[in-house]
Amino acid sequence: MxxxxxxxxxxxxxxxxxxxxxxxxxxxxxxxxxxxxxxxxxxxxxxxxxxxxxxxxxxxxxxxxxxxxxxxxxxxxxxxxxxxxxxxxxxxxxxxxxxxxxxxxxxxxxxxxxxxxxxxxxxxxxxLPRDVPALRLGTSAVAAEQDVFLDANLLLGHHCAVVGSTGSGKSCTVMAILDGLLDKPIPNGHIVIFDINGEYAQSFSSATPRGRATRTIVLGPQLGSSEGLFLPHWFMNNEENLALLRAGEGVQAPVLQRSIADARAVSSSTQQDVTKLQVIQSAMTVIEQLFGNSNNSEQPTERQLLSMREVVAGQASIDGPCHSQWTEMLRLIDQAGQSAQLSTQKWSLLTAKQKDILSELFQNLRTQISGAFAVLGMGSAEAAPDFDAPVHYSLQQLCDFFLPNRIQIEQANDNKIAGYVATLQMRLSRLLADGRYDFMTRVENHHDPLGSYLRLLMGADPTQATSDPDWPAANLYAKQAETHDEGPSVTIFDLSLVASDVLENVTALLGRILFDFAVRSDPRAAHPVLLVLEEAHRFIPARRDSSGVGTRSTAVFERIAKEGRKFGLSLLLASQRPSELSETVVAQCGTVIAHRLTHEADQTLLRHATALSSRALLDQLPGLAQQHALVTGVSTGVPAAVRIRDVADPPKSNDPNFLRTWSDASKLDELPSHIDRIVAGWQGNSEEQVTETEGDDLI
Known part of the structure; x- marks a missing residue:
């Protein structure tokens, strides 16, 4: 040679x-x-x-x-x-x-x-990858004239992690990757972004070329159905319900499972039966309390029994699933009424015989009620409904009726059940009283809720272009979709106002819905999705102890990292603390783009997660300049030091200019109104209320 x-x-x-x-x-x-x-x-x-x-x-x-x-x-x-x-x-x-x-x-x-x-x-x-779709990430740090490309299919098919200390350029790198994908003709592309800092909405606004080239929907940051950032609680599966309410495995978990199964089994057509049965149970409780009334019990008992008969007779006249039970209950009430011979005389007390007759009646009525619940798919121990089916049910009814009813059924076998489940009932009540969860627990039922939500995630019209949709955020979608033409769909969840202890439940549920959709798709990977997780250590924390913190969300994304590739679900993670990320997820990322990292634990994790031939490069991490990164993994032919390409309309992650802002004396006059706006939004007040308050101050 x-x-x-x-x-x-x-x-x-x-x-x-x-x-x-x-x-x-x-x-x-x-x-x-x-x-x-x-x-x-x-x-x-x-x-x-x-x-x-x-x-x-x-x-x-x-x-x-x-x-x-x-x-x-x-x-x-x-x-x-x-x-x-x-x-x-x-x-x-x-x-x-x-x-x-x-x-x-x-x-x-x-x-x-x-x-x-x-x-x-x-x-x-x-x-430059040969004969494969490639996206341009930037230029070589050594040879500025040489562009650095990534194999797009390998990047997406094997997940990607973008890591680096705050201010090192992670968000711009994520946007450079997205821009590289958007440079391609991908009208069927689907990108979902979990934005914890509220940075990406401005990058995809309709005023930007990027926004005009995509079909972008921004949900949030305000929580609630009208803002689009809502997540119906009935989408949760069995594991998520148990985790949310921290149900103990011994007694609480089985009782909660059966109670939710009862609630799901009640369709709109059988809701009337359930409500009437609940009314009869309440009336029996009222009469039983009159047994101890020492002043006047016969007259109110007669009145309650007559009203019960009226309700039962009305249901017995309807040809429904529980017709035989209602008919038998009517016969029992008429028979007991004749035997008890109740009078309307005021200040009279129930006799021992009358109490005995009524007690026997109530025992028989409860037997019929249990039979009616079994017919409706509730209460039967033999029934085995799908605990994970995303079928609507009312969480308030679960708390007020279905859970107490299930406890009463189980009490027949163990009279200590109520004590075991008391803390679970308390947690459910507190959940319903916690306004931070209203965007999950107070969502009204609407037409095809799961289908509408999946269409939203995948960039399709959740209202299906109907003239009078009942989808909760129909107005929001119509307003944002006005500028839509063609191009890939981008759905941004602005999670910046979601409380930290609520965030795990939200992201775990959203991630699991996307994964289940991908798994159930036939043919497999017919509609691939890229899921972008900003500040991923908040969603996928490392499991360091047995306290369960972060366990549910981590388990969901670990499964996506390990199995999502074959179903067409890809992860693009961004984190400033990779050592706080699940090591399983980091190890599954086929491409790692590392910006400046100064913490030894972060560098050590990357060394363990990258190929042996790339580890020597990682010694450079503490000294990397802003917008420079080391790229390793399957999507690049070789490990490379790269200057990331410039991006237009970058995410709102730039450092604030303290001195320039502090030097502006005019901002002092704006401070009170600025505080009022923040407090109003914080406390959930409307803009009209703020305006009225400001007007009162002027008067």
């Missing part, structure tokens, strides 16, 4: 690390080759070395000079260069087979093999 362009010789081969001794002509760190002047010995540049039929490619990770003194027969004057040895250290990253670059090794170079700097053409072949 010709020696033209040789810069040195291999002096050591250890696993994926090569040491190279530079030749005399290369010690100036530039060398003339057949295709021009080459830079030699610069960290992050590339070299090639012959290895059998191929050429090994390595990235320079270190340079050094060692002083040496040779013995001469006579004393001579030596220059500094004559007394120094110049060496490179490089990590092997792949090979050239002819002109095609391929990752991995098939052989190692021998000692003393000639080493060359990679030519511009070779560098281009390294960075």
């Amino acid at each position: 010709s020696e033209v362009g040789v810069i040195g010789r291999v002096t050591s081969v250890q696993s994926t690390t090569l040491r190279v001794s530079l030749e005399v002509g290369a010690k100036g760190f530039t060398k003339v080759g057949p295709d021009g002047l080459h830079t030699v010995g610069v960290v992050n540049s590339y070299i090639t070395v012959p290895a059998g039929a191929h050429r090994v490619v390595a990235i320079v990770t270190g340079v050094s000079i060692s002083r040496h003194v040779e013995k001469y027969d006579r004393q001579v004057l030596l220059s500094e260069d004559d007394q120094s040895a110049y060496e490179l250290e490089a990590a092997v990253v792949g090979r050239f087979e002819g002109e095609a670059f391929k990752s991995g090794l098939t052989g190692y170079p021998p000692l003393h093999a000639p080493v060359r700097s990679a030519t511009p053409r070779e560098v281009k072949n390294i960075f």
